[in-house]
Amino acid sequence: MTARAAREPLTSAVLAWCDWYTRGLPDDVASQRRDELASDLHDHRTDARLRGEPGGRHARAVTVRAILGAPADLSWRSYQLRIARSARRQEENMSATSSRDGRTTVAYVLGGVVAAWSAVVAVGLLYNLVAPDRNDQDRVWGASIGLVAVVCLGLAVWSVTALTRHPRAAGASLAVASVVTTVWMTWFLWLAAVGALVAAFFVVYAVRSSRAPREAVLA
Amino acid sequence: MVRRRAGALLPIEERILAAGIEFGRAGEEFHGFALAAAMADGQDGRGLTAHGTLYKALGRLADQGLLTSRWEDAEVAASEGRPRRRLYRVTGVGEVALRRAAGATPAHRSLGTAPA
Numbered sequence: 001m002t003a004r005a006a007r008e009p010l011t012s013a014v015l016a017w018c019d020w021y022t023r024g025l026p027d028d029v030a031s032q033r034r035d036e037l038a039s040d041l042h043d044h045r046t047d048a049r050l051r052g053e054p055g056g057r058h059a060r061a062v063t064v065r066a067i068l069g070a071p072a073d074l075s076w077r078s079y080q081l082r083i084a085r086s087a088r089r090q091e092e093n094m095s096a097t098s099s100r101d102g103r104t105t106v107a108y109v110l111g112g113v114v115a116a117w118s119a120v121v122a123v124g125l126l127y128n129l130v131a132p133d134r135n136d137q138d139r140v141w142g143a144s145i146g147l148v149a150v151v152c153l154g155l156a157v158w159s160v161t162a163l164t165r166h167p168r169a170a171g172a173s174l175a176v177a178s179v180v181t182t183v184w185m186t187w188f189l190w191l192a193a194v195g196a197l198v199a200a201f202f203v204v205y206a207v208r209s210s211r212a213p214r215e216a217v218l219a
Numbered sequence: 220m221v222r223r224r225a226g227a228l229l230p231i232e233e234r235i236l237a238a239g240i241e242f243g244r245a246g247e248e249f250h251g252f253a254l255a256a257a258m259a260d261g262q263d264g265r266g267l268t269a270h271g272t273l274y275k276a277l278g279r280l281a282d283q284g285l286l287t288s289r290w291e292d293a294e295v296a297a298s299e300g301r302p303r304r305r306l307y308r309v310t311g312v313g314e315v316a317l318r319r320a321a322g323a324t325p326a327h328r329s330l331g332t333a334p335a
Contacts, residue, residue: 014270035302036304040251040270044252069270
């Protein structure tokens, strides 16, 4: 076997080791390490040939370099994996934050709608108190539901201002307000259904918002 | 990665920077094998620095901004019938870091002969 023929499998073995310890790393990191090592091995071989170094001696030198460097290769791999993991987590967090931001925007808009609707209901029902053509039963009914609507309006206004500070309480309050101001409208079933949907959104908003800080800590 | 005092250099990093500065004085960039050969020349028959040790240290120095690197033009490498090289250069920050480290280095450990 010639010296050159003996060297080629050694180069392949060192590059196979490189392929093993770069597995699972980002493609650019792995390919750069492989290219750099391939260049080193080539330059080392060329240098040995130019200096007329015996093939066995060159093979020993490459083997020693590969073996002595193995612990550093593994620690480099571990460091690169940590970087890749950290980058992945950061990306996931950004995506979660963006989704949270979208949810909060929708919550503000719907919170505003619930507050406005509560105001309409309160004014409409309290009008029963002063309208000349209402009977006593209408006045009592209008006043009591109207007062509940006023409470809902207060809750909704507070909730909209507290959505980011107290997302759980604000979400729950808006869910209650949207149900209470629509559920009794049995002659507008679609409105009651919309109220239930809005309430469901705020329940989900409250639950997810209460989980968010824990996810952030874990990340 | 190695935990150590901020700004401190490991012996191999000092040797890389010292050899890299010599390349720079000659107006040359350097690549991994040339660097290993240059470092081995000043070491009384010690072998070439191990692959893993060398490239890990080069990456660390580049991450710290003490070295810059670029990949050689693939056409140049192809015309010479070899894989393309990653070429390094010591930055001004790297030179300052080496001077600072040399100032803090005990007298018996000169840059050219420091152990790996």
